[in-house]
Amino acid sequence: MARSVPVIMCGGAGTRVWPESRETLPKQFIPLVGEQSTFQRLVTMLGESGQFDRPLVVTNQEYRFLVAEQLEQCGLEATIVLEPERRDSGPAVAVAAALAAKGGPNMIVSLFAADHVYEKPEAFLEACDAAVATARQGYVTSFGIKPTFPATGFGYIQPGDPIGDAGAHTIAAFVEKPDEETARRYVAEGYLWNSGNFVFPAELMRSEIARFEPEMAEAVDEAVEGAKSDLGFVVLDPEAFGRATKKSIDYAVMERTDRAAVVEADVGWSDLGTWNAVQDFLAKDEHGNSARGDVLLVDCENVHVRSEETLTAVVGIKDAVVVTTPDAVLVLNSNEADKVKALVETLRQEKRREIVEHRRVYRPWGYYQGVDEGVRHQVKRILVRPGGRLSLQKHFHRAEHWIVVKGTAEVTRDNEVMQVHENESVYLPIGCTHRLANPGKIDLELIEVQTGSYLGEDDIIRIEDIYNRN
Incomplete structure (x- = not known):
């Protein structure tokens, strides 16, 4: 060879x-x-x-x-x-x-x-x-x-x-x-x-x-x-x-x-360039249907349905693609698969976040996932891999409250470094310098509650970062 x-x-x-x-x-x-x-x-x-x-x-x-x-x-x-x-x-x-x-x-x-x-x-x-x-x-x-x-x-x-x-x-x-x-x-x-x-x-x-x-x-x-x-x-x-x-x-x-x-x-x-192309590569039942995830099909023909987290039930539909994610649902006539690109361009013009990222956002240290949000609050679930370290950072517009649900967190808050264990929490006031790290051998999971006048991801001032991000 x-x-x-x-x-x-x-x-x-x-x-x-x-x-x-x-x-x-x-x-x-x-x-x-x-x-x-x-x-x-x-x-x-x-x-x-x-x-x-x-x-x-x-x-x-x-x-x-x-x-x-x-x-x-x-x-x-x-x-x-x-x-x-x-x-x-x-x-x-x-x-x-x-x-x-x-x-x-x-x-x-x-x-x-x-x-x-x-x-x-x-x-x-x-x-x-x-x-x-x-x-x-x-x-x-x-x-x-x-x-x-x-x-x-x-x-x-x-x-x-x-x-x-x-x-x-x-x-x-x-x-x-x-x-x-x-x-x-x-x-x-x-x-x-x-x-x-x-x-x-x-x-x-x-x-x-x-x-x-x-x-x-x-x-x-x-x-x-x-x-x-x-x-x-x-x-x-x-x-x-x-x-x-x-x-x-x-x-x-x-x-x-x-x-x-x-x-x-x-x-x-x-090239899996459309949902039809994806469907062509999947195993199908006797009616030409394929499903992935938590899906229920009744009297359907030539239907492809995907839903990893939410029960998606489809009844009496032919020639369609249904894709359910935690923050968006696509229902598509199979004969119009090429129009998804135009749909995305429309969403881009409307500056919709859903074309940029999922509710679960991956980072080099693990990921975070949105759970709930309001005008002055936001709740996230955060997972940090063993050895992972978030950047040393601060915020000008929000305070944060971390509740550990699995593993042990090493938390830096200004000049203080502390260990926070399961069922324990720590409060990070607006403007404090802080960092989260996982010193253990299992995944660290915690709930983060943010409160403040502005909760955007661009309200992060990174002071030090082992991953060399800006």
Whole structure:
């Protein structure tokens, strides 16, 4: 088996599967199918195969601890590279190529999206081998998927002349998302879907980006050379990276290069781009229904319902998706799945918090979850992992009352440090400097009651933070 450096792109937001996918917890970190997130499914498959080197994960500051925690849950390690800002896939691929090239002149990169799934893992790994073999002949190699319907949400690839004996072809045409009539023609003419995953020689990709997008190449090279280590993460230079042209790798290179190839990959692929796509990957009953969580279905047909915390009963409905979360409910006609993105844009214009975060908000030390709120009060449940420490901070507009319900809390209040045990509490007046930590070996759980004139998360003045947050 030919080896390569796997690079996992892990920075997208996944708005089409709202309300489960949100800006602070996007779909690649959610168990949409199975018990693992799509990111974990991918890294586990790559790690168990034995045919890849140490993974490189390209993500951003906001997701860095999610990536690290989910890797740890899988018992895997990776080099985690942080983009200072989102600049589309072109600069991210350029970063991956530049970093991989440091390993030697013949390094091959296998680039995968973190939010895709492969129902046929053995076939996927065989396709990876074929793509690596093709890349070694000097090609940027795509995974082409045989269309099952005339999709308008994918790009298309027209295979050209055969290359070698790995089943690869040159790419005669690489085209972006078509209208429905054009998509039907593409399917009839034997075009393949572009899966958005590529295998390439690192130096070839670097030279192609430099040829077509010299400003992007120069900015990325400076960002990589100026990168620094922060808590074990590789942080690209923000000023240099901010100058990189914001453009997808498809537009930057794939539509312009004469060194493109495609391997047809019958791997059970999906980008889980809509709720319909998610439903396609789930087990169904004799009426075509699928359910996850606390769900009751009566006289339903072709319905997908998800509800992890609240009983959701659906009666006499056909062709629908129902998703219940603690703070939002989506009821969707299955034929209108593509309109979720437009819905999210409407919510964004209304500045709704529900597109940004769940009621449970994850932090590097654990999470907090809203329980109740009013005009001058807010109640949260807080969980701190063993060894976790919140920042040393203060507030100008609120006081807090912490009640420990499990474990032992180490509480700093101004110049005082105290141990607070189960069924004990501590009061933190407005303006005091305070910190919460878990010195024990089990999770620390507590109830936080906030009172004051303003309860927003931006009323936090961080004085010291072991996670180097601003």
